[in-house]
Amino acid sequence: MSRILLKAILGFVMRVLYRPTVEGVERIPQTGPVILAGNHVTFIDSLFLSLVVKRPVYFIGKDSYVTGKGLKGRLMAWFFRSSGMIPVDRDGGRGGVAALMTGRRILEQGHAFGIYPEGTRSPDGRLYRGRTGIARLTLMTGAPVIPFAMIGTDKVQPDGKGMPRIAKVTVRFGEPLDFSRYDGMDRDRYVLRAVTDEVMSDVMELSGQEYVDMYATKARAA
Template sequence: MSRILLKAFLGLLMRVLYRPKVEGAERIAENGPVILAGNHVTFIDSLFLALTVKRAVYFIGKDEYVKGKGLKGRVMAWFFGASGMIPVDRDGGHGGVAALMTGRRVLDEGKVFAIYPEGTRSPDGRLYRGRTGIARLALMTGAPVVPFAMIGTEKVQPSGKGLPRIAPVTVRFGEPLDFSRYEGMDRDRYVLRAVTDEVMSEVMRLSGQEYVDIYATKARRAEAA
């Protein structure tokens, strides 16, 4: 019920303030497991994604978002939970495995799971190399991958800024990608890289971003240094 109320309220507010343009949403199957894989340019991406897809969308988020104390902590925990976020300790030694297994459980239940293959937000608006977790998830579950692109959200909430701004936003979905030809090969690193690169190629085509063939985390470290 909380998810329905939140989506109704924020969906109305979003349509009034931002009037987002949604392209290709009909490419998301009405039932059965679906993986949504796209670019990640700002914190607010997941909110726009959840509010523009008719089906409930689940995604991974840092567990620190729901561990706050007091009234603010409870409100934050309710908000992120109602938004479809599943908290996972991604900073621990087994964070990647926990995220992968969580995604598999969601898909095994026939739901929609969203993932950002870059693994973190882009440090400069460009599209970075995808991590192969998306490929393993697709091959383990057999779920189709629908690539998507968030366009303009970085102007709504620029990095390091406070309150969101009013700016045009487009959420664009591509054709579903079927990787059933690689069934049983989810441990072959060459296959995993090929699948991941195919997904990222589609995301690049949809978003129009410049592609950088290094991991975003490496770019962040280099920038910090």
């Protein structure tokens, strides 16, 4: 119920203020497991994605988003959970495994799972090398991958901080990608890299971003 309420309220606000252009959303299957994989340029990308896709979309998020104290903490927890975020402790050596297994569970339950293969927000608006978790998920579950691109959301909330601004936003979905030809090869690192790179190639084509063959986390640290 909270998800429906949040989507109704924010959906109305979004349509009035931003009037986003949505392309190719009909390519997302109405039922069954599907992975939505795209670029990540600002904090509110997941919100826009959830609002333009009719079916519920689930994401992995830091557990710190839902563990705040007081009224503000409770409101943030309600907001993120209602938006489809599933909190996971991503710190430490087992954080990636926990996120991967959570994504697998969501897909095996027949849901839509949103993921940003770059692993973090782009530090400069360019598209960075994808991490192979996306490949592991599609090969383990058989779920198709729908690449997508967020265009203009970085103008709405630059650096993911401050009050959102009014800007033109486009959400563009590509053709479904089927990797069943690699069935049973989810432990082959060359296959995992090939699958990931194919997804990122489609995201780059959809977004028009410059591609950097480097992990975003390393670029941010540098």
